[in-house]
Amino acid sequence: MQIRLATIVAATFAVSMSLLAQGQPARVTAPRLYIFENGFIRGLDTKLFNLAREEVKEPDFVNTSYLIVHPQGTLQFDSGGIPDSQFKADGAPVTEGIQSALKPLLPQMAAAGYQPSQVTYFALSHYHSDHTANAGAFAASTWITQKAERDFMFSDKPAGIIQPAHYSALRNAKTKILDNEDFDVFGDGTVRLISTPGHTPGHQVLLVRLPKRGPVLLAGDLYHYPEERARGILPTFEFSVEQSRASRAKVEALLKQTGAELWIEHDMATHAALPKSPAYVE
Numbered sequence: 001m002q003i004r005l006a007t008i009v010a011a012t013f014a015v016s017m018s019l020l021a022q023g024q025p026a027r028v029t030a031p032r033l034y035i036f037e038n039g040f041i042r043g044l045d046t047k048l049f050n051l052a053r054e055e056v057k058e059p060d061f062v063n064t065s066y067l068i069v070h071p072q073g074t075l076q077f078d079s080g081g082i083p084d085s086q087f088k089a090d091g092a093p094v095t096e097g098i099q100s101a102l103k104p105l106l107p108q109m110a111a112a113g114y115q116p117s118q119v120t121y122f123a124l125s126h127y128h129s130d131h132t133a134n135a136g137a138f139a140a141s142t143w144i145t146q147k148a149e150r151d152f153m154f155s156d157k158p159a160g161i162i163q164p165a166h167y168s169a170l171r172n173a174k175t176k177i178l179d180n181e182d183f184d185v186f187g188d189g190t191v192r193l194i195s196t197p198g199h200t201p202g203h204q205v206l207l208v209r210l211p212k213r214g215p216v217l218l219a220g221d222l223y224h225y226p227e228e229r230a231r232g233i234l235p236t237f238e239f240s241v242e243q244s245r246a247s248r249a250k251v252e253a254l255l256k257q258t259g260a261e262l263w264i265e266h267d268m269a270t271h272a273a274l275p276k277s278p279a280y281v282e
């Protein structure tokens with residue numbers, strides 16, 4: 001019996017070592033969520049959001065993205081506003097127009113123990129350029145997108161707040177196309193993409209059930225400021241105001257039903273209160 005146990009221990013050790021050699025990330029037994037800080041957008045005109053300056057407590061945005069690690073794989077949600085390639089070797093902060101970033105995305109991911117090549121799924125809340133900067137780094141993942149969003153992104157001359165060069169590599173990525181549908185990413189109800197068109201044709205949000213923290217809803221740009229939600233105000237540049245209203249109603253009902261926390265991606269106060277990678281929420 002002792003010999004058999006020793007054999008099993010040795011075999012397990014050998015498997016662990018070979019996984020390490022392949023650069024496999026550590027296995028988890030329950031979902032966890034890493035939050036990456038991808039910079040700031042300062043000096044925005046709040047009138048773009050149909051709000052006067054004095055009606056908004058904090059006019060500046062933070063840019064965030066998230067890695068969800070699940071026993072069955074990983075999902076990166078959004079990818080920042082300034083490509084990692086814009087950072088110089090000295091690591092100095094980068095400014096592009098009203099956007100700035102203190103640190104690139106991939107080193108933050110590496111500090112948490114993950115490489116883009118180990119990311120199973122990639123999803124964008126939507127195609128605006130403050131979310132797509134490093135999308136190309138995930139072209140080897142399976143891209144989960146709504147059909148209407150993808151159609152717009154790869155139309156002849158997509159116009160608006162969009163940088164096709166950031167995501168062109170996704171064109172030939174392995175792709176799971178959803179048609180205005182919600183999607184249970186790992187099949188056990190813990191990580192669900194929720195179709196919320198309106199801000200863009202195929203905007204989507206992400207509902208994650210964490211074992212300790214409970215359910216959280218990563219809201220993309222369904223809202224930018226908490227004041228939009230409190231007062232039922234929509235930005236001036238929605239793809240479809242009608243769809244946005246319906247999507248907000250859908251999400252508010254979902255929040256009620258699940259008791260989920262709402263995390264507005266650009267909201268400074270929400271971001272300030274949460275642990276940042278390599279710490280994680282579980």
Ligand SMILES: [Zn+2]
Pocket residue numbers: 128130131221266
């Ligand atoms: Zn945004």
